[in-house]
Amino acid sequence: xxxxxxxxxxVGLGLMGASLALALRPHVAHLVAVEPDAPSRQKxxxxxxxxxxTDDLRMAVKRADTVILCxxxxxxxxxxxxxxxxxxxxxxxxxxxxxxxxxxxxxxxKLPIGIQAVGGHPMTGKEVSGLDAADPFLYxxxxxxxxxxxxxxxxxxxxxxxxxxxxxALPVEMEAERHDxxxxxxxxxxxxxxxxxxxxxxxxxxxxxxxxxxxxxxxRDTSRLAGQDIxxxxxxxxxxxxxxxxxxxxxxxxxxxxETMLISRDESHLxxxxxxxxxxxxxxxxxxxxxxxxxxKHR
Numbered sequence: 418x419x420x421x422x423x424x425x426x427x428v429g430l431g432l433m434g435a436s437l438a439l440a441l442r443p444h445v446a447h448l449v450a451v452e453p454d455a456p457s458r459q460k461x462x463x464x465x466x467x468x469x470x471t472d473d474l475r476m477a478v479k480r481a482d483t484v485i486l487c488x489x490x491x492x493x494x495x496x497x498x499x500x501x502x503x504x505x506x507x508x509x510x511x512x513x514x515x516x517x518x519x520x521x522x523x524x525x526x527k528l529p530i531g532i533q534a535v536g537g538h539p540m541t542g543k544e545v546s547g548l549d550a551a552d553p554f555l556y557x558x559x560x561x562x563x564x565x566x567x568x569x570x571x572x573x574x575x576x577x578x579x580x581x582x583x584x585x586a587l588p589v590e591m592e593a594e595r596h597d598x599x600x601x602x603x604x605x606x607x608x609x610x611x612x613x614x615x616x617x618x619x620x621x622x623x624x625x626x627x628x629x630x631x632x633x634x635x636x637r638d639t640s641r642l643a644g645q646d647i648x649x650x651x652x653x654x655x656x657x658x659x660x661x662x663x664x665x666x667x668x669x670x671x672x673x674x675x676e677t678m679l680i681s682r683d684e685s686h687l688x689x690x691x692x693x694x695x696x697x698x699x700x701x702x703x704x705x706x707x708x709x710x711x712x713x714k715h716r
Contacts (some may be wrong), residue, residue, distance in 0.1 A: 420444050420579035425483040427467070428474065428496070432543055433514055434487030435551035438466050439473055440584035442553075451477045457548050466551065476502045482506070483580070486513035490521065490652040497524040497534075501654045507513035510576045511568075516600065516649075517656040518593035526567030533573030536564035538600070539586055546646065546669045547606055557585035558709055564593040587708075599659035606668060608650055609661070611642035 425445045426427045427434045430452040431444075438448055440463070450467040451474050452458050458470035471477050478484050478501060493515045505511065515521050518536045525534035528555045541559040543550055561581045565574070581588045618636070627702045654661055678687040 420583040421446075421575070422483045423439060423447065424449060424481045425485065425486055426451060426477045426481040427485050428452075428477075429487035429492075430461050430466075430470070430548050431452070431487065432546045432548075432550045432552075432555070433539070434485075435461065435466055436553065436555035437485060437487060437514075438583065439551055439553035440556055441580075444583050445483075445661075446462065449477050449481070456622045460548060475498065478509075479504050479506065481509060483510045483576075484512075485580075486511070486515070488515075490515040490517055490656050492652075493521055494524055497528065502528040502532065505529075505532050508533060508572075509537070510580070511579065512537045512563075516604070516653045518562075518596045519703075520656050522564050522566045522593040528568050532567070532568055533570055534566050535568055535573050535575065535577040536596075537577065537581075538562045538564075538580075538596065541586075544641065544644065553695075554585070556581075559586055560589045561586035562589045562591060562596050564591060564596055596655050598660045598663075601657055601664045605650075605653060605657055605661050606664045608642045608645060609665065610668070611640055615640050615643040617655055625680070632705050695708035 420441075422445045424447045425441060426449045427438050427441075428451045430438075430450050434450070434452075438450065442448065443467075447469070448460065448467045450459070450461055450470040451472065452470055452634060453472050455472075458472070459471050461467050464607055474496070484501070484505065486496060488496070493513050497511075497513075501511070505528075508527075509532055511525065511528070511532055513521055513525075514537055516538060518538060522536040528534050539556055539559060539561040543552070543555070544645075562578050563574070563581070569577075578588050616638075618628055618632070618640075675685075675687070675690065680692065
């Protein structure tokens with residue numbers, strides 16, 4: 418069954434929330450945004466991104482049948498723990514797009530019985546942020562993880578899957594703990610490694626600033642993640658510390674092995690070590706390209 422909604426509320430009009438609003442327009446009779454920034458609210462209505470925009474969370478969600486929390490992780494946690502449960506109608510679907518899931522899913526599990534709460538995390542984004550960067554195809558052909566909570570009924574799961582498919586995303590179901598370990602490996606640790614690289618080059622530049630003049634594609638690509646919003650990443654890392662710390666320890670071992678081979682000039686073993694690494698990356702990228710290009714119906 419396809420997704421439909423009489424009133425959907427999207428909390429947060431950044432890149433993710435505004436893009437989701439655009440993608441859901443054909444499926445929602447009345448689309449409301451909750452956003453604290455007045456200029457963003459006005460712009461969203463004027464551009465037809467939403468039908469209505471307000472800064473009053475309580476008034477917006479009490480009439481909704483679907484509520485999507487598109488805010489930073491700790492803001493989502495605050496809303497779920499302290500406010501929103503008392504304002505939602507029974508049978509309202511509540512789903513979030515937070516980048517870590519254990520804390521959010523635990524909090525959702527304590528909501529009043531009758532609220533259909535599902536943890537969610539779409540694996541997509543852009544280097545730019547904000548309403549102006551909104552893209553109705555941002556979610557197309559990208560994985561969207563859903564994690565069950567104590568308030569995830571079969572009906573809630575079905576509605577969450579229908580919403581995800583409506584925006585062209587590819588649903589992936591897993592437990593919250595497993596999700597947080599996986600994204601630590603492919604998202605959170607890479608951010609810290611990218612930041613560490615920039616910190617190293619910045620320190621090097623104190624002695625030789627010409628490094629900035631020569632930096633090109635390799636540095637650009639490897640350092641890209643270091644440009645992400647610091648508050649957002651602080652929230653993410655602060656709610657996934659154990660998984661990130663475990664992966665950082667694993668990374669240090671891999672780096673130390675390569676360093677040992679390099680210092681000892683053991684070129685043969687270095688090549689042997691780097692070869693399966695390259696093969697693993699090549700195999701993954703081929704799968705990624707096929708997934709992104711193999712289903713054009715949402716583009």
